Amino acid sequence: MANQVFYPGSTIGIIGGGQLGRMSAMAAAKLGYRVHILNPAPSSPAIEVSASVTVGSFDDEAALEEFASLCDVITFEFENISAQGLELLERLKPVRPAGQVLKISQDRILEKQSLEGIGVSVAPWKQVSSSHNLLALEEDIGFPLILKTTRFGYDGKGQFRVNNAEELRALTDLPYPLIAEKKIDFQRELSVMVVRGVDGTVRCFDAVENRHRDGILDITLAPAPVTPEIAQRAQDIATKIATRFDLVGILGVEFFQDAKGDLLVNEIAPRPHNSGHWTMDACLIDQFEMHIRAVTGIFLPTARRHSDAIMHNLIGPKDMEKVPSLLKKEGVSVHLYGKKEARPRRKMGHVNTIYPYGALPGELGLSQLSPDL
Ligand code: ADP
Ligand code: MG
Numbered sequence: 001m002a003n004q005v006f007y008p009g010s011t012i013g014i015i016g017g018g019q020l021g022r023m024s025a026m027a028a029a030k031l032g033y034r035v036h037i038l039n040p041a042p043s044s045p046a047i048e049v050s051a052s053v054t055v056g057s058f059d060d061e062a063a064l065e066e067f068a069s070l071c072d073v074i075t076f077e078f079e080n081i082s083a084q085g086l087e088l089l090e091r092l093k094p095v096r097p098a099g100q101v102l103k104i105s106q107d108r109i110l111e112k113q114s115l116e117g118i119g120v121s122v123a124p125w126k127q128v129s130s131s132h133n134l135l136a137l138e139e140d141i142g143f144p145l146i147l148k149t150t151r152f153g154y155d156g157k158g159q160f161r162v163n164n165a166e167e168l169r170a171l172t173d174l175p176y177p178l179i180a181e182k183k184i185d186f187q188r189e190l191s192v193m194v195v196r197g198v199d200g201t202v203r204c205f206d207a208v209e210n211r212h213r214d215g216i217l218d219i220t221l222a223p224a225p226v227t228p229e230i231a232q233r234a235q236d237i238a239t240k241i242a243t244r245f246d247l248v249g250i251l252g253v254e255f256f257q258d259a260k261g262d263l264l265v266n267e268i269a270p271r272p273h274n275s276g277h278w279t280m281d282a283c284l285i286d287q288f289e290m291h292i293r294a295v296t297g298i299f300l301p302t303a304r305r306h307s308d309a310i311m312h313n314l315i316g317p318k319d320m321e322k323v324p325s326l327l328k329k330e331g332v333s334v335h336l337y338g339k340k341e342a343r344p345r346r347k348m349g350h351v352n353t354i355y356p357y358g359a360l361p362g363e364l365g366l367s368q369l370s371p372d373l
Contacts, residue, residue, distance in 0.1 A: 002094070002198070003198045003199065003297065004073075004094060004198075004297060005198070005296065005297035005298060006033075006072050006073050006296040006297060006298075007296070007298065008031050008032030008033055009032060009033070009034075010033060010034070010072040010073065010296065011033070011034040011035070011036050011051070011070065011071050011072050012028050012033050012034070012035050012036070012071065012072070012073055012074075012075065012292065012295065012296065013035075013036045013037075013038065013067055013068065013070070013071030013072075013073070013074040013075070013093070014035060014036070014037050014038070014046060014050075014074075014075055014076065014077055015038045015058065015067075015074065015075070015076035015077070015078055015081055015089075016037075016038070016039065016046070016058075016076055016077040016078025017037050017038075017039030017041070017044030017045065017046040017047050017053075017077075018044065018045055018046060018077055018078065018337075019045045019046075019337040019339075019347065020077035020271060020272045020273075021037060021039075021044075021045070021046030021050075021077035021078075022045040022046040022048070022049055022337060022338070023272065023277075023280070023288045023335075024046075024075070024077060024272060024288045024291060024292060025037070025046050025049050025050045026049055026288070027286065027288035027289040027291070027292050028292045029049070030289065031289070031292060031293075033292065033296065034051040034052075035049075035050040035051055036050065036051060036052045036053065036054065036067065036070050036071050037050045037052075037053045037054070038053070038054050038056065038058070038063065038064070038067040039053060039054075039055060040055070040056065040057045040058070041055070042055045045337045045338050045339060046077070048338055052070065054066050054067040054070065058078070058080070058081045058082065058085055059081075059082045059084065059085045061085075061088060064085055064088050064089055065088070065092065067089075068088075068089055068092035068093045069092070071093055072093065073093060073094050073095075073096060073295055073296060074089055074093050074094065074095045074096070075095070075096055075097070075249060075271075075291070075295045076095075076102070076271060077271055077272065079102060079105060079106060079269065079270070079271060080106060080151070080152055081102075083099075083103060086099050086102065086103075087099070096198075096248045096249050096294070096295040097247050097248055097249040097251070097270045097295075098246070098248065100245065100246065101245045101246070101247050101251070101268075101270045102270055104245065104268070105267070105268050105269055105270050106151060107150055107151055108148060108149075108150045108151070108153070108179050108267070109127055109150050109177070109179060111267060111268065112125050112179070114245070115241070115265050115268075118240060118241070118244045118245075119240075120237055120240065120241065120265050121262065121263070121264050121265065122264055122265050122266075123181045123182050123184050123256065123264050123266070124141055124181070124182040125141070125179050125180065125181045125182070126140050126141055126179065126180045127177070127179055128147065128176070128177070128178040128179060128180050129176055129177055130174075130176040130177075134168050134169075134171065135165060135168060135169070137162075137168065137180050138165055138168070140180070141180050141181070141182050142182060143162065143163055143164050143165075143183075144161065144162065144163045144164075144183040145161075145162050145180050145181060145182055145183055146159055146160065146161050146162070146180070146181045146182075146183050147159065147160040147162060147171075147174065147178045147179070147180050147181075148160075148178060148179050148181060149175050149177075149178060150177045150178065150179055155215055155216045155217075155345070156212075156214070156215020156216065157215070158175065159215070160174070161183070184256045184258055184264060185258070185259050186256040186257055186258055186259075187257045187258065187259060187261070188209050188224070188226075188257050189209065189210045189211070189212070189254065189255065189256060189257075189266070190207050190208065190209055190210070190224050190226070190230075190234050190254075190255040190256075190257055190263070191207070191208055191210055191220075191252055191253060191254045191255065191273065191275040191276075192204055192205065192206075192207050192208075192234045192235055192237075192238040192252075192253050192255075193205040193238075193250060193251070193252055193253075193272075193273060193275070193276040193279070193287050193290075193303075194235075194238035194239060194241070194242045194247075194250070194251050194253060195242075195249070195250045195251075195287075195290045195291065195293075195294050195300060195303065196242040196243065196247045196248060196249070196251075196294060197248065197293070197294050197297065197299075197300045198248055198294075198297040200243070201300050202239050202242055202243065203290065203300050203301075203302065203303040204235040204238055204239060204303055205276060205279055205283065205287065205290075205303045205305070206222060206223045206224075206231065206235075206303075206305050207223065207224045207226065207230070207231040207234040207235060208220050208221060208222040208223060208224050208275060208278065209221040209224040209225060209226070210254070210275050214345070216313070216315060216345060216347075217274045217275060217313055218312070218313055218315075219310060219311065219312055219313075220274075220275050220277070220278050220309075220310070220311040221310055221360060221361060222278040222279075222282055222305065222308060222309045222310070222311070222360070223305070223308065223360065223361070224361075225360070225361030226257070230257065230261065230263070233263055234253075234255055234263055237253065237255070237263060237265065238251070238253040241253060241265075241268060247270060248294055248295065248297075249270060249271070249291055249294045249295050250270070250271065250272055250273075250276075250287055250290055250291040250294060251268055251269065251270045251271075252268065252269040252271070252272075252273030252275060252276060253265060253268050254266040254267050254268070254269075254275070271291070272287050272288055272291050273287070274313065274347070274350075275311075277311050277335070277350050277352070278309040278310075278311040278352055279303075279305070280333070280335065280352060281307070281309060281333040281352040281354050282305045282306065282307040282308065282309035282352065282354060283303065283304065283305045283306065284301075284304075284306060285301050285302075285303070290303060305357070306357060307354045307355060307356065307357055308354070308355040308356065308357060308358065308359050308360035309352050309353065309354050309355065309360075310352070310353045310355075310360070311350055311351070311352050311353075312350060312351045312353070313347055313349075313350050314336070314347070314348045314349040314350055314351060315345060315346065315347055315348065316342055316343065316344040316345055316346055316348070317342040317343070317344065319348060319349075320342045320348050320349075323336070323349075326351055331353060331354055331355075332351055332352070332353050332354075333351065333352045333353075333354065334349065334351050335349050335350050335351070335352070336348065336349035337349050
């Protein structure tokens with residue numbers, strides 16, 4: 001069952017109904033697959049573009065069983081399904097990526113231990129329990145540091161930045177368990193999307209640079225303005241992680257390039273990733289199709305890019321006001337997630353601006369980084 005191939009016409013189950021599920025479902029439909037969604041609410045970005053849905057919570061056994069009975073192979077766009085829920089599904093149908101890599105990415109402690117266990121560098125870190133003497137962190141890690149919840153963090157949620165002992169002393173009622181991480185004085189943040197098939201084939205998209213605003217991804221530059229050696233090193237690390245963690249599917253690897261130029265892995269996510277959205281317009285086969293190809297076990301073509309790109313996220317009501325004018329721009333591809341309400345900090349869509357291959361990073365591209373796009 002582990003290497004089973006599911007050809008077009010089969011049904012792919014996706015756990016989660018958000019924008020990553022929506023874009024995965026559209027890629028699946030392009031190849032003639034049916035998509036069945038599991039989502040707690042009856043309407044969502046992915047449900048709108050999928051063949052069918054089971055409405056139920058991610059830990060409702062009856063809902064999980066119904067969902068599994070209607071799919072040939074299962075994947076997820078939502079990472080926080082419980083270990084029990086996942087085990088139940090794995091008994092019923094192939095789940096790709098399989099359990100272990102998801103469990104690793106769900107827990108920052110296991111994630112760091114697993115990465116260090118295969119010789120991948122991460123920021124200096126320490127596990128912090130409620131009985132821990134927080135002030136010892138000054139000695140163990142040094143300032144500035146960041147406290148992060150071990151589970152359920154995204155878009156900078158569940159993080160506390162600490163610059164000195166006074167700020168540390170002022171923290172009360174922290175949501176333990178936590179990890180403390182040294183704040184890295186990075187030159188830039190990079191990421192690589194890596195995909196691995198049932199036969200062990202690995203494909204890496206180009207390394208890109210990500211710039212965040214208020215803890216949320218704002219811009220991706222593809223390719224990253226780094227030397228070919230650094231870009232290759234990032235891809236090599238991503239390949240090692242995918243191979244050693246026995247990934248089947250796609251995985252996003254986030255890096256810090258520190259002041260010395262060394263690469264530290266920040267976190268991994270075994271699913272399509274916001275920092276891979278540029279591939280939708282700059283690669284013949286994008287991250288979503290690559291993900292669908294990997295989970296169904298069919299051929300994985302090259303992940304080569306044919307164009308350079310800058311991806312801007314559209315976040316909250318302010319960015320949505322720009323949509324009418326963005327729709328009139330040449331050289332710009334607009335992607336909207338169909339979310340009804342544009343709340344602040346909510347990802348509503350993204351825009352890819354496309355340049356000829358090799359035009360970035362140059363004055364041309366960087367001068368286009370206008371915040372008003
Ligand atoms: P999330 O799950 O919210 O994406 P991350 O750990 O990726 O959590 O943190 C979000 C962002 O916060 C990172 O992309 C980076 O900009 C910043 N950040 C997180 N950890 C560190 C660190 N150790 N040093 C410097 N910046 C960090
Ligand atoms: Mg992150």
